[in-house]
Amino acid sequence: MIYYKPFFVIFVMMQSTMEVNGKVGIGFRREFASDFINSDVLKPGFVEFSPENWIGMGGFWKKKLDVIVENYPVVCHSLAMSIGSPDDLDMNYLRDIKQFLSDVNCQMYSFHLSFAKCDNAHLYELLPIPFTEDAIKHVANKIRIVQDFLERPIAIENSSYYTPLAPEMEEIEFVNSVMQEANCKMLLDVNNVYVNAFNHKYDAEKYISELDLERVMYIHMAGHTQVSEDTIIDTHGEPIIDPVYDLFEFAIKKLPPVPILLERDFNIPKLAELQQEVSALQTIVNKVWSLEKK
Amino acid sequence: MLKDSTYKAYSGLAKYCRTGNLDDAKKLDVRQDRIHHYRRLVFNITNGTLKQAYPITYKLLTENQWLELVNDFFQNHDAQEYRVWMMPKEFYLFAQEKNYADKFNIPFLDDLLLFEWIEIEVHTMPDEEFPVFNNEGNYWTDQLILNPEYRLLQLAFPVHTKKTLEISEKDRGNYFLLAYREIENKGVQFMNLSVLYAYILEQIEEGLSLNEIIKTFCELTNTDILNVDTNEIEGFIQKLVNKNVVFGFKKVEANY
Numbered sequence: 105m106i107y108y109k110p111f112f113v114i115f116v117m118m119q120s121t122m123e124v125n126g127k128v129g130i131g132f133r134r135e136f137a138s139d140f141i142n143s144d145v146l147k148p149g150f151v152e153f154s155p156e157n158w159i160g161m162g163g164f165w166k167k168k169l170d171v172i173v174e175n176y177p178v179v180c181h182s183l184a185m186s187i188g189s190p191d192d193l194d195m196n197y198l199r200d201i202k203q204f205l206s207d208v209n210c211q212m213y214s215f216h217l218s219f220a221k222c223d224n225a226h227l228y229e230l231l232p233i234p235f236t237e238d239a240i241k242h243v244a245n246k247i248r249i250v251q252d253f254l255e256r257p258i259a260i261e262n263s264s265y266y267t268p269l270a271p272e273m274e275e276i277e278f279v280n281s282v283m284q285e286a287n288c289k290m291l292l293d294v295n296n297v298y299v300n301a302f303n304h305k306y307d308a309e310k311y312i313s314e315l316d317l318e319r320v321m322y323i324h325m326a327g328h329t330q331v332s333e334d335t336i337i338d339t340h341g342e343p344i345i346d347p348v349y350d351l352f353e354f355a356i357k358k359l360p361p362v363p364i365l366l367e368r369d370f371n372i373p374k375l376a377e378l379q380q381e382v383s384a385l386q387t388i389v390n391k392v393w394s395l396e397k398k
Numbered sequence: 399m400l401k402d403s404t405y406k407a408y409s410g411l412a413k414y415c416r417t418g419n420l421d422d423a424k425k426l427d428v429r430q431d432r433i434h435h436y437r438r439l440v441f442n443i444t445n446g447t448l449k450q451a452y453p454i455t456y457k458l459l460t461e462n463q464w465l466e467l468v469n470d471f472f473q474n475h476d477a478q479e480y481r482v483w484m485m486p487k488e489f490y491l492f493a494q495e496k497n498y499a500d501k502f503n504i505p506f507l508d509d510l511l512l513f514e515w516i517e518i519e520v521h522t523m524p525d526e527e528f529p530v531f532n533n534e535g536n537y538w539t540d541q542l543i544l545n546p547e548y549r550l551l552q553l554a555f556p557v558h559t560k561k562t563l564e565i566s567e568k569d570r571g572n573y574f575l576l577a578y579r580e581i582e583n584k585g586v587q588f589m590n591l592s593v594l595y596a597y598i599l600e601q602i603e604e605g606l607s608l609n610e611i612i613k614t615f616c617e618l619t620n621t622d623i624l625n626v627d628t629n630e631i632e633g634f635i636q637k638l639v640n641k642n643v644v645f646g647f648k649k650v651e652a653n654y
Contacts, residue, residue: 190409
């Protein structure tokens with residue numbers, strides 16, 4: 105009989121309880137996977153990836169993912185949940201997600217408050233949900249089902265959008281109502297707030313102040329691209345700009361420590377440049393939340 | 399329960415994104431000056447994913463042909479795969495079903511799409527548990543154990559051995575191709591096979607020994623078994639062993 109826990113079990117337990125709050129993580133991309141694994145240039149506090157990019161995948165990329173899972177705390181963010189879709193939930197998909205989250209020892213799970221599937225067809229892009237009363241009830245009900253099925257709290261992300269769709273109310277009312285009705289957590293994407301405030305001409309700080317901030321358990325940060333005088337597209341293809349850093353600092357002053365993620369999906373620079381952004385975020389985080397601790 | 403008007407808003411936006419038809423957009427309660435961004439973003443994801451999956455096909459088709467096929471797929475096929483990297487398989491099946499090979503007068507189009515898809519499929523296929531095997535055995539009498547991470551294809555055109563611009567109707571025939579994943583670096587390798595070697599691989603998978611396979615092959619093809627070049631077959635098996643396509647010999651369980 106073994107009277108002690110094998111070392112690997114202790115290691116796994118330590119991994120599962122590693123603290124990610126107050127740490128800055130990186131969105132894992134295949135484009136930099138090998139460099140990331142084979143060097144210590146980029147030093148995130150945790151790694152986020154999308155289950156849909158990895159579920160059912162073996163071979164070369166699975167080996168890379170395994171290295172990440174062994175060495176970093178993992179957070180997952182779904183792209184295909186399509187929680188706002190008028191279509192029914194795909195229970196086979198949910199089963200895949202549940203298994204995957206367990207396999208990678210996922211510490212936190214989130215997805216967008218948007219839809220990416222309609223009339224039984226996947227569109228692979230995040231589309232805006234109509235800001236309507238019936239959509240609130242519809243979406244909140246689906247979130248509750250997902251939460252129950254996955255047996256874990258989930259966070260929904262405020263999505264960027266370029267036009268509202270048949271709106272009956274403002275975005276802030278819609279987002280708060282969905283969270284309240286579903287009793288779920290929030291992933292606050294600060295860049296999305298900036299993009300939406302610019303595109304729809306509202307006050308970003310006022311928006312953040314009016315959010316139900318007690319529900320925020322995770323933050324995303326990213327860059328964007330201004331494509332015309334009055335339009336910004338949420339590309340994740342540029343470095344974070346100063347006004348978004350400022351908005352980030354404004355936001356986290358209102359929050360207890362939560363994990364922060366740097367997203368970079370296109371025009372991916374050298375790892376040293378990504379690390380600079382991670383460090384810049386960590387500096388703000390340390391400044392704000394260390395002060396709070398004191 | 400969604401109101402009919404809310405559902406129509408959803409459905410209308412999705413439809414516009416798939417068609418790019420501005421008349422569809424005009425029916426929507428949206429900012430008309432911004433709605434085109436969604437069509438662009440949605441279409442670019444599908445188009446970009448397909449270009450990446452099928453670089454040879456993309457290069458072969460004219461820009462108009464490519465866009466015709468992609469638009470037809472995007473507008474008229476309801477993508478079922480939630481993983482965008484798996485969606486190109488649906489594209490291949492769609493092009494085959496809609497007979498684009500005839501439409502574009504490219505008889506080898508289906509084979510080319512399949513060839514390109516199989517590389518992705520083998521590269522990304524879930525890891526298989528490797529079977530146990532013995533290193534020692536007899537090629538002819540023992541059951542051979544294969545690396546399970548492979549696909550065997552039958553093609554009508556030599557898309558794997560000739561440049562696309564050199565392939566014509568005269569090349570139509572029976573071609574066999576082994577695509578397998580290397581066990582160490584997990585890269586994909588291809589091996590052109592004769593009909594006999596394709597048959598051998600297929601039957602090894604079924605659990606037959608080489609002796610049994612050759613006997614059956616000769617019966618099926620009315621070939622005199624004495625005419626079979628056993629050295630050549632052994633050389634082929636040895637090549638598969640060297641490339642880790644054949645792992646070894648079936649482990650016989652001790653029977654106490």
